Amino acid sequence: MALIFSRQCEYALQAVLYMSAKPQKEYTNIIEISDRLDIPMPFLGKTLQLLVQKKILSSQKGPKGGFKLSKPPDEIALYHIVEAIDGTDLFSSCVLGFPKCSSTNPCPMHEEWSVMRDRVYQMLAGKTISDISKEISSSKQLRMKLRLA
């Protein structure tokens, strides 16, 4: 089918976006997130654990536990989340799948795709959780989509 991000990565992005719209100090538990965003809970658990390992989130067990951002939201770009879950292949490997493809040995789409890829990268690297959380708080529609109050 070929979507741009893996499903797991979509879940991760959705979940972090959801958390970003809440007070940053609070832990958000996984039941709430999976419930609101309709993501299978155990799988979401595993996914957020990956982000904990990558130091993007931190977690706390027990009552009042859950996950929260581990750094200020303006230091977390969407790119960091994508990188943590899907890796960087999208931004480095040949779009036509030729194993040996580089600027000195380009495939027929190399140049065009480089440009495109850079734009996608710039967009993801430039957009922080903080940017998005501002957009969310100023848009009723977005709060609805994320099933926030």
Next chain:
Amino acid sequence: MALIFSRQCEYALQAVLYMSAKPQKEYTNIIEISDRLDIPMPFLGKTLQLLVQKKILSSQKGPKGGFKLSKPPDEIALYHIVEAIDGTDLFSSCVLGFPKCSSTNPCPMHEEWSVMRDRVYQMLAGKTISDISKEISSSKQLRMKLRLA
């Protein structure tokens, strides 16, 4: 992992590019293609059959048989091949995976991603086999990559 095209789609693009650099009337047999491009032969067979069903290629059994383009190369855009193999989800579904996402009910990345998606579409729709075959014949490097003479 998440590459932009499925592996099968990469194979299809590679194979059509390979064929495009040969005299258009000739059938190219699948052994030659899979051999030169290092693609598993039976899988390539299935893949090219899909393109036959979509009228992008035509095929002929028996000696001197194989596959060839079914129309003039300037009427086949890369987009047609991608569409035939991977479908159009990449160009229509929400980048964050929200089921209900549209311009009237956008996700936090909707606008940016629309722009990006359109550019990718324009690139794929605007680039024809004929364009690429010209590039190939003027570049020794490309002929090498496609393992052509």
Next chain:
DNA sequence: ATATATTCAGATGCAAAGGTCTGATAATAT
């Protein structure tokens, strides 16, 4: 201390994509 809420870790199951195999069918060459 005990009960409870929650993540953590690893094993397992399931479905789809990727890849293989076999026999049938059709076209060409002799």
Next chain:
DNA sequence: ATATTATCAGACCTTTGCATCTGAATATAT
């Protein structure tokens, strides 16, 4: 006609991504 070359069609196997289950570990509240 026959042998040969090649695609066609469908069944099958393998790997990987997606998802579940279970029990353990740990923090909090009482």
